[in-house]
Amino acid sequence: MNETDDDIDIELWKTFLEKTMKTSLNMDIFIALVMVVIFIVSIIGNSVTCLVIYYDRTMHTATNFYLLNLSLSDLIVTFGIPMELYYYFHNWRAYIFSPLECKIHWFFVVLLWNNSILTMTTLAVERYVAIWYPLVLSTRPTWKRVLKIIIFLWIVAVTETxxxxMTVDLITTKNLNTCYMVPTRRSRIIFGILAFLTFILPSAIMISVYAMIIVKVNKKRDTKPDKVFNYPRNRSKVNKLIGM
Structure with missing residues (x-):
């Protein structure tokens, strides 16, 4: 695909965005109400989660440290909702930033999204290991291990973002001024690779490990009386391991 083809695709893309970003008044009101509710619930819920985990030492488990990381990411994203509402009600014509600022804005939004996906995937894997190989994690200090993993997740998220x-730019027309993906050949390739790495692969991992957890837990019906899952007391210990 040559440069001329890319230019044609971009013009078609601009036309498509102009048409799809026009909505009715009722839809505008509905979306605004939903976003306001999300904003309020997210601020309260994530703030409470962060405070409880931080101040309550009994909550200092691997699972809760990952949840703290998720809550912080969600909280930061939430503060961007008012700005998104402002642009939405101006039909995306009021984007006031330059192309460079557009990329920076997009970077932070997508970074937090990628970090959340990676954190949820890691949490699923940790639960799988806790169920199938409980001694592997119990012999290591929880906080140090989780901190190293969280730092690594942020590094991966930054790299992906x-x-x-590179696929995003400021799109400007007579009726539109917004920060969005530009459909060039390079952008399609990058977007396809990232869609696999940031959505398809994590989803497959989470589905697989949770399926394995279910299989392991259900095996208690077929185990002998001296196996761990046949004792209520030991079964409760396994449940604690899941929470780490």
Missing amino acids: LAEI
């Missing part, structure tokens, strides 16, 4: 902002 740096690649994604």
Whole structure:
């Protein structure tokens, strides 16, 4: 595909965005109400979660540290909702930032999304290991291990997001001024790779490990009386391991 073809695709893309971003008044009101509710619930819920986990030492488990990381990411994203509402009610014509600022804005939004996906995937894997190989994690200090993993997840999220902002630019027409993906050949390739790495692969991992957890837990019906899952007391210990 040559440059001329890319230019044609971009013009068609601009026309498509102009048409799809026009909505009715009723839809505008509905979306605004939903976003306001999400904003309020997210601020309260995530703030309470962060405070409880931080101040209550009994909550300092691997699972809760991952939840704290998720809550912080969600909280930061939530503060961007008012700005998104402002642009929405101006039919995306009021984007006031430059192309560079557009990429920076997109970077932080997508970074937090990628971090959340990676955190949920890691949490699922940790639960799988806790069920299938409980001694592997119980012999290591929880906080140090989880902190190293969370730092690694942020590094991976930054790497993924740096690649994604190469697909984004400020799109400007007579009736539109918004920050969005530009459909060039390079953008399609990058977007396809990232869609696999940031959505398809994590989803497959989470489905697989949770399926294995269900299989392991259900095996208690077929185990002998001296197996761990046949004793209520030991079964409760396994439940604690899931929570880490």
